[in-house]
Amino acid sequence: xxLTLLLPEIIVIVGGLAVMLRDLWLPxxxxxxxxxxxxxxxxxxxxATFLPQLDVAARISVDGAMIVNPEATALSGSFYLxxxxxxxxxxxxxxxxxxxxxxxxxxxxxxxxxxxxxxxALFALSGMFFCAxxxxxxxxxxxxxxxxxxxxxxxxxxxxxxxxxxAGLKLLVMGSLSAALMLYGIAFVYGASxxxxxxxxxxxxxxxxTGLRDLLATGQLxxxxxxxxxxxxxxxxxxxxxxxxxxxxxxxxxYQGAPTPVTAYLSVxxxxxxxxxxxxxxxVFSRSGPMVDSLTPFLALVAAVTLFYGNLGALPxxxxxxxxxYSSIGQCGYILLGIASAWTVGISGTLFYMTAYVVTxxxxxxxxxLVSRATNSHEIDDYSxxxxxxxxxxxxxxxxxxxxxxxxxxxxxxxxxMLIGSTFGSDELRWLGLVxxxxxxxxxYYYLCVIKRIYMREERHPAxxxxxxxxxxxxxxxxxxxxxxxxAPQFLADKTAEIAEELQFAxxxxxxxxx
Amino acid sequence: MEGxxxxxxxxxxxxxxxxxxxxxxxxxxxxxxAFALMATFFGVAGIYGVLGSDFMAVTQIVVYVGGILILxxxxxxxxxxxxxxxxxxxxxxxxxxxxxxxxxxxxxAWAISGTAWARLPHITDGSAExxxxxxxxxxxxxxxxxxxxxxxxxxxxxxxxxAARVARGGTR
Numbered sequence: 001x002x003l004t005l006l007l008p009e010i011i012v013i014v015g016g017l018a019v020m021l022r023d024l025w026l027p028x029x030x031x032x033x034x035x036x037x038x039x040x041x042x043x044x045x046x047x048a049t050f051l052p053q054l055d056v057a058a059r060i061s062v063d064g065a066m067i068v069n070p071e072a073t074a075l076s077g078s079f080y081l082x083x084x085x086x087x088x089x090x091x092x093x094x095x096x097x098x099x100x101x102x103x104x105x106x107x108x109x110x111x112x113x114x115x116x117x118x119x120x121a122l123f124a125l126s127g128m129f130f131c132a133x134x135x136x137x138x139x140x141x142x143x144x145x146x147x148x149x150x151x152x153x154x155x156x157x158x159x160x161x162x163x164x165x166x167a168g169l170k171l172l173v174m175g176s177l178s179a180a181l182m183l184y185g186i187a188f189v190y191g192a193s194x195x196x197x198x199x200x201x202x203x204x205x206x207x208x209x210t211g212l213r214d215l216l217a218t219g220q221l222x223x224x225x226x227x228x229x230x231x232x233x234x235x236x237x238x239x240x241x242x243x244x245x246x247x248x249x250x251x252x253x254x255y256q257g258a259p260t261p262v263t264a265y266l267s268v269x270x271x272x273x274x275x276x277x278x279x280x281x282x283x284v285f286s287r288s289g290p291m292v293d294s295l296t297p298f299l300a301l302v303a304a305v306t307l308f309y310g311n312l313g314a315l316p317x318x319x320x321x322x323x324x325x326y327s328s329i330g331q332c333g334y335i336l337l338g339i340a341s342a343w344t345v346g347i348s349g350t351l352f353y354m355t356a357y358v359v360t361x362x363x364x365x366x367x368x369x370l371v372s373r374a375t376n377s378h379e380i381d382d383y384s385x386x387x388x389x390x391x392x393x394x395x396x397x398x399x400x401x402x403x404x405x406x407x408x409x410x411x412x413x414x415x416x417x418m419l420i421g422s423t424f425g426s427d428e429l430r431w432l433g434l435v436x437x438x439x440x441x442x443x444x445y446y447y448l449c450v451i452k453r454i455y456m457r458e459e460r461h462p463a464x465x466x467x468x469x470x471x472x473x474x475x476x477x478x479x480x481x482x483x484x485x486x487x488a489p490q491f492l493a494d495k496t497a498e499i500a501e502e503l504q505f506a507x508x509x510x511x512x513x514x515x
Numbered sequence: 516m517e518g519x520x521x522x523x524x525x526x527x528x529x530x531x532x533x534x535x536x537x538x539x540x541x542x543x544x545x546x547x548x549a550f551a552l553m554a555t556f557f558g559v560a561g562i563y564g565v566l567g568s569d570f571m572a573v574t575q576i577v578v579y580v581g582g583i584l585i586l587x588x589x590x591x592x593x594x595x596x597x598x599x600x601x602x603x604x605x606x607x608x609x610x611x612x613x614x615x616x617x618x619x620x621x622x623x624a625w626a627i628s629g630t631a632w633a634r635l636p637h638i639t640d641g642s643a644e645x646x647x648x649x650x651x652x653x654x655x656x657x658x659x660x661x662x663x664x665x666x667x668x669x670x671x672x673x674x675x676x677x678a679a680r681v682a683r684g685g686t687r
Contacts, residue, residue, distance in 0.1 A: 013669065020676070075661050075662040076658055076659055076661060076662075077659075078659075078660070078663065113680060116676055116679075116680050120677065123669055127669070130662070130666060138660055138662075139662045139663045139666070141663070142662075142663040142666045142667055142670060143666065146666065146670050146673060149670060149673050149674055149677065150673050152677060153676070153677030153680055156681055159680075159681070159683075168681070188626075197659070209659060225626055225629060226626050226627070226629075
């Protein structure tokens with residue numbers, strides 16, 4: 001048992017509880033200062049992820065085979081710390097910190113419930129942390145539910161607004177459906193294999209607990225239809241979190257109805273939690289050749305449909321939050337494209353894009369918050385003339401949208417480049433790369449339409465946005481990341497390549513022995 | 516699972532489950548549906564008992580009969596104007612629903628019957644047949660499943676805070 005590995009999680013949970021209790025003791029007129037407490041938690045957790053005690057080799061070599069290092073697991077193997085979980089935890093910390101900075105302005109309109117907002121945001125963060133480290137299906141499920149249930153409440157947080165309540169209800173219904181699908185899938189996998197654990201646990205040379213990785217590697221568990229059905233159902237359930245087709249229908253309504261900072265948090269936090277679990281599950285099952293052969297076309301098809309749905313759906317939108325909702329479905333398609341090509345070189349690009357997506361999307365939402373505070377509207381028409389009114393805000397939104405669209409020299413370009421490039425590594429996924437390229441063009445059109453309004457139209461609202469210091473910090477950090485990441489992507493790309501190597505997606509046996 | 520008694524018990528519980536499930540879907544009044552559903556839940560609990568999962572059987576009764584069904588009844592009591600004739604009956608819907616239900620059934624039956632299900636050792640050799648499973652479950656929760664078990668408390672906390680937030684009166 002190595003509880004030091006759980007230090008960031010413990011910090012976040014204790015922090016969430018502390019904020020909740022602090023809220024009870026503060027007099028009503030001083031609750032505004034609570035955001036600083038909330039902000040400190042992800043920052044301390046971020047610092048904790050850099051402790052040398054957490055830097056444990058994730059894999060060790062035993063008899064020539066690379067296996068999971070028991071030193072990198074905790075809580076009888078349910079918790080696993082590797083490069084991927086570390087990278088994602090840092091990304092989650094940055095996302096939570098930026099969202100907390102953005103939320104302060106929105107919350108000042110509320111007199112009550114600030115403490116609940118902050119503590120729910122922090123509990124959601126703890127769920128994301130455990131998602132990044134989940135090493136069995138039960139932990140995966142509970143961690144994911146913490147994230148989802150927190151978001152049910154956060155989305156419906158603005159009780160006075162009908163759309164907010166409606167969005168929360170929609171998320172609740174769809175979330176329950178997807179949770180049921182996923183549990184059903186887990187039951188199938190358990191029925192076929194007799195275990196829900198990813199790794200075996202060995203005590204004194206005796207296997208005390210069997211794990212899927214080892215069962216698949218030794219051939220004790222072979223491909224079967226119900227195993228495939230189970231994994232597909234799990235992917236559908238995770239697809240809800242990542243807004244993949246067919247469980248994407250909640251996205252535009254919820255993105256529009258939820259308070260904007262919550263939308264921002266949802267669009268990065270919940271999504272990345274789903275993706276990291278997809279990668280983890282896929283990595284476990286990558287040891288079975290026939291499984292890989294069946295899952296690849298499935299994931300590729302979902303990726304292609306998601307890409308087209310998101311990008312074509314975004315074209316007629318007139319509300320910026322809906323537009324970003326459809327755009328986030330499209331972005332999900334790109335990441336799925338990388339996941340579908342996981343067996344070639346897709347992982348590095350996927351992780352790169354996931355990280356880049358956090359800062360890019362949060363920058364866009366920060367501007368949306370500021371503009372809507374001045375104009376009291378989310379219509380894209382009300383962004384007309386923003387270039388003259390608030391040149392810096394306009395520039396920030398332009399950079400964020402161009403990065404989402406994948407225009408050099410911003411960070412999104414390299415992400416898309418790596419993702420689409422990875423599909424060309426195998427003959428059967430080349431069509432998916434072409435689909436991805438077609439969608440880059442479609443996406444560019446609607447992003448440019450927004451940018452055109454910003455610079456080429458007369459302003460409709462004379463009100464200028466006042467940018468508080470906290471949001472200046474958010475914009476400065478995200479812009480710096482977008483530009484520096486775009487000019488010098490090697491730093492992050494090297495890191496993700498290293499993680500991809502550690503993850504050990506076996507190169508696919510071409511027409512291999514399993515067929 | 517040998518023995519006529521067990522066979523008999525299984526089939527009678529199965530009959531109760533399926534019969535009352537049919538009743539629940541066919542009943543014209545929603546109250547009748549709810550009470551038929553109670554019999555379904557008891558039947559499923561009985562099947563769990565036959566299969567040797569005493570804990571599952573009790574949980575089924577506590578959670579479904581004691582929780583979900585009561586919620587359902589509260590829902591009916593608190594909702595005004597639930598029409599007794601609440602179902603839209605049209606042949607087109609029957610056809611569509613039958614096709615969907617048949618396809619689901621055939622698909623599931625095909626997948627389940629074609630499966631070499633992994634068997635837990637204590638079921639295969641019958642050694643643990645008569646033992647209560649609660650001790651096993653308790654052990655498993657505090658060893659192998661410690662993380663999900665502990666983290667579930669955060670789920671409950673979030674749900675409590677959330678319920679208080681969403682249900683609180685006033686416009687703020």
